[in-house]
Amino acid sequence: MENIIEYLKEERAQDWRNELRKGMKAKERTSRIRVSMPEEDPDVRNKSRIEVNIGLAAENAVLEAQRCIDCPDPTCITGCPVGINIPKFIKKIEAEDFAGAAVTLKETNALPAVCGRVCPQEKQCELNCFYTVKLKKTPVAIGHLERFAADWERNSGQMAVPKTEKLNNIKVAVIGSGPAGLAAAGDLAKFGYDVTVFEALHEIGGVLKYGIPEFRLPNELVDTEIEIMRQMGIKFKTNFIVGKTASFDDLKKDGFQAFFVGSGAGLPRFMNIPGENYNGIFSSNEYLTRVNLMNAADPEYDTPVISGNSVAVIGGGNTAMDSVRTAKRLGAKDSMIIYRRSEAEMPARIEEVKHAKEEGIIFMNLHSPLEYYADENGRVNRMKVQKMELGTPDSSGRRRPVPIEGSEFMVDVDTVVVSVGVSPNPLIPKALANLKVTDWGTIVVDKDSMQSSIPEVFAGGDIVRGGATVILAMGDGRTAAAGMHKYIQEKIKAN
Amino acid sequence: MSKIIEKEFFSKNVVKLVLEAPEIARSRKPGHFVIIKIGEKGERIPLTIAAANEKEGTITLVVQKVGVTTAKLFELEVGDEISDVVGPLGQATHIEKVGTVLCAGGGVGVAPMLPIVEGLKKAGNRVITILAARTKDLIILEEQMKEHSDEVIIMTDDGSYGRQGLVTAGMEEVINREKVNMAVTIGPAIMMKFAALTTKKYNIETVASLNTIMVDGTGMCGACRVNVGGKTKFVCVDGPEFDAHQVDFDEMLSRLGAYKDQEVAAYQKYLETVEV
Numbered sequence: 001m002e003n004i005i006e007y008l009k010e011e012r013a014q015d016w017r018n019e020l021r022k023g024m025k026a027k028e029r030t031s032r033i034r035v036s037m038p039e040e041d042p043d044v045r046n047k048s049r050i051e052v053n054i055g056l057a058a059e060n061a062v063l064e065a066q067r068c069i070d071c072p073d074p075t076c077i078t079g080c081p082v083g084i085n086i087p088k089f090i091k092k093i094e095a096e097d098f099a100g101a102a103v104t105l106k107e108t109n110a111l112p113a114v115c116g117r118v119c120p121q122e123k124q125c126e127l128n129c130f131y132t133v134k135l136k137k138t139p140v141a142i143g144h145l146e147r148f149a150a151d152w153e154r155n156s157g158q159m160a161v162p163k164t165e166k167l168n169n170i171k172v173a174v175i176g177s178g179p180a181g182l183a184a185a186g187d188l189a190k191f192g193y194d195v196t197v198f199e200a201l202h203e204i205g206g207v208l209k210y211g212i213p214e215f216r217l218p219n220e221l222v223d224t225e226i227e228i229m230r231q232m233g234i235k236f237k238t239n240f241i242v243g244k245t246a247s248f249d250d251l252k253k254d255g256f257q258a259f260f261v262g263s264g265a266g267l268p269r270f271m272n273i274p275g276e277n278y279n280g281i282f283s284s285n286e287y288l289t290r291v292n293l294m295n296a297a298d299p300e301y302d303t304p305v306i307s308g309n310s311v312a313v314i315g316g317g318n319t320a321m322d323s324v325r326t327a328k329r330l331g332a333k334d335s336m337i338i339y340r341r342s343e344a345e346m347p348a349r350i351e352e353v354k355h356a357k358e359e360g361i362i363f364m365n366l367h368s369p370l371e372y373y374a375d376e377n378g379r380v381n382r383m384k385v386q387k388m389e390l391g392t393p394d395s396s397g398r399r400r401p402v403p404i405e406g407s408e409f410m411v412d413v414d415t416v417v418v419s420v421g422v423s424p425n426p427l428i429p430k431a432l433a434n435l436k437v438t439d440w441g442t443i444v445v446d447k448d449s450m451q452s453s454i455p456e457v458f459a460g461g462d463i464v465r466g467g468a469t470v471i472l473a474m475g476d477g478r479t480a481a482a483g484m485h486k487y488i489q490e491k492i493k494a495n
Numbered sequence: 496m497s498k499i500i501e502k503e504f505f506s507k508n509v510v511k512l513v514l515e516a517p518e519i520a521r522s523r524k525p526g527h528f529v530i531i532k533i534g535e536k537g538e539r540i541p542l543t544i545a546a547a548n549e550k551e552g553t554i555t556l557v558v559q560k561v562g563v564t565t566a567k568l569f570e571l572e573v574g575d576e577i578s579d580v581v582g583p584l585g586q587a588t589h590i591e592k593v594g595t596v597l598c599a600g601g602g603v604g605v606a607p608m609l610p611i612v613e614g615l616k617k618a619g620n621r622v623i624t625i626l627a628a629r630t631k632d633l634i635i636l637e638e639q640m641k642e643h644s645d646e647v648i649i650m651t652d653d654g655s656y657g658r659q660g661l662v663t664a665g666m667e668e669v670i671n672r673e674k675v676n677m678a679v680t681i682g683p684a685i686m687m688k689f690a691a692l693t694t695k696k697y698n699i700e701t702v703a704s705l706n707t708i709m710v711d712g713t714g715m716c717g718a719c720r721v722n723v724g725g726k727t728k729f730v731c732v733d734g735p736e737f738d739a740h741q742v743d744f745d746e747m748l749s750r751l752g753a754y755k756d757q758e759v760a761a762y763q764k765y766l767e768t769v770e771v
Contacts, residue, residue, distance in 0.1 A: 285715050
């Protein structure tokens with residue numbers, strides 16, 4: 001930590017940073033109003049796959065970058081799970097060195113174009129920004145700027161490939177190609193390892209591909225970031241399930257010295273209420289995978305999807321918002337959220353809820369489903385819901401939803417998407433007899449190194465956390481990569 | 496990528512494909528399945544592995560033409576490649592010596608039953624196999640089954656081969672004749688439903704291998720969920736084999752038809768493009 005603070009100080013003391021700071025008075029910087037993110041018209045975007053946020057124009061990005069006063073003690077960084085040198089990349093934007101800004105981002109973040117879009121900055125860097133903490137003003141739009149720099153670089157057609165150490169020919173395996181795995185793979189490659197990423201599905205990207213919709217994160221952009229990782233020498237193997245296609249022992253025999261498990265959350269949870277297996281009732285994982293990964297809404301593709309007219313999505317998280325907005329885009333007349341608490345307790349990002357409302361999503365907060373009913377073909381046609389009220393706070397600190405007796409009523413629906421969370425995928429724990437897991441099935445790791453109870457196996461992301469964000473998963477991946485590096489180097493020294 | 500090494504038609508609508516898949520060939524056990532996808536625009540469908548040759552690095556699938564994806568699979572020739580094959584998936588069959596085992600297979604369900612029959616026989620069981628189909632042309636793998644079974648009974652709906660009647664008639668005959676310790680059934684859901692009802696009458700422990708709609712095949716989507724003993728189970732990770740007496744086959748049949756309209760329309764569209 002000492003080293004990092006020293007490093008940040010040295011960077012800040014460079015001439016170009018000093019000059020920029022001198023170029024504009026702090027007072028002028030702080031008097032500016034935060035630029036706003038231009039968005040597609042809600043009535044246009046809710047019928048297409050087009051991205052909702054358009055992105056900042058260069059002149060606005062520079063204006064916004066000027067708001068950052070380049071604090072001597074950049075608290076924003078403490079809010080970033082991957083430790084991006086935030087003031088440096090922002091000042092690069094102010095200096096109109098956009099390529100340099102992108103390079104700065106990639107020093108610690110393998111997927112800036114992704115994070116600039118899907119990170120909950122309002123709970124991380126921007127929450128810890130000087131403006132938020134001290135001035136009680138809207139923070140510097142760090143997320144929008146991150147996206148700007150990454151997009152600028154991609155559109156320039158000249159993406160920098162991060163520098164890697166000389167290949168050390170030590171083989172390491174990364175299991176799962178979602179955000180945790182990609183972050184780990186990126187850092188391991190930088191350390192010089194021979195990295196192979198194993199992915200169970202036919203495409204690389206994990207939740208970035210199957211889960212997060214095009215209108216929030218275009219797949220093409222994920223592919224571009226992955227292409228850069230290929231150029232760093234990282235190998236990708238799709239259609240390969242470690243523990244099934246080959247065992248850990250098989251891979252060890254093939255020379256793999258250490259493993260990072262980022263296999264994700266896996267199993268969707270259902271509520272176990274009557275009628276939940278009727279046709280037309282999906283998990284959000286299935287619904288989103290069909291549409292995002294399998295392209296089911298495009299008639300050119302073979303995978304079918306039911307595009308309902310009256311769609312109820314159960315839950316209040318980001319995945320619920322993604323599902324309900326996807327349903328709207330597939331042509332639903334009524335696309336509604338049914339959430340058992342109130343909007344204040346919703347785990348979804350404020351921006352996603354705002355976008356959903358603009359797009360005409362109906363919110364039935366403080367309601368919970370009790371039972372589903374079906375037509376003669378077994379297709380759901382109605383559901384019974386019950387009104388809820390908020391009681392005393394539960395272990396999560398949020399007020400507990402309490403059913404209101406006698407408040408039940410029927411809602412006509414033809415499609416239901418259940419988005420009430422996921423359980424860890426048991427595939428890896430089942431494949432490793434000595435792996436220590438919690439009662440919930442998440443892998444137990446040492447927090448500082450992400451090392452599991454099996455020394456050569458490290459883990460991170462949802463398989464450890466049970467369900468978190470892209471950026472926390474990436475932070476885990478980076479921590480694990482450092483842990484693996486230390487583990488391998490110590491092992492080499494010992495021999 | 497998996498190259499097709501061998502292609503043999505069992506009948507007009509049933510084909511055997513041998514694929515290059517060395518890793519899967521090495522890891523698979525009886526009861527396992529794979530998910531395949533053909534080309535960028537293809538869908539993911541589960542197919543149970545009928546056989547494997549570890550030395551040659553191949554697996555064998557037996558496929559019935561039922562829709563767009565299987566029809567596309569039929570079009571592929573030896574030397575062509577299937578873009579995506581992943582596995583082995585699911586839990587392997589639990590094989591042990593129990594005494595006499597009655598194996599009732601219907602249609603292409605006979606193919607994935609072959610390694611199970613083989614395994615049961617090797618484990619020292621007396622294996623009686625019933626092969627059932629609508630008509631003679633659809634009876635497959637008779638010779639191979641004979642090789643690994645103590646007895647093979649053929650049943651056809653139309654009486655064009657073996658005995659006329661449903662699989663359950665053959666099962667009852669065996670059960671009434673001798674002590675059966677366990678039964679295994681693989682085939683169309685409706686057949687397994689009645690096979691399970693038959694053995695339930697006689698209190699014979701029965702295993703059914705279910706083939707439901709799947710997307711990822713690794714537990715992620717829940718499309719394959721079935722009701723087993725009042726609990727929701729995922730065929731892909733909890734199965735594909737379950738206690739047949741606990742499976743809610745009516746619900747399973749209904750869920751198998753979830754995309755019937757789209758499937759029929761897509762197949763029609765496909766047939767039109769092929770004819771043009």
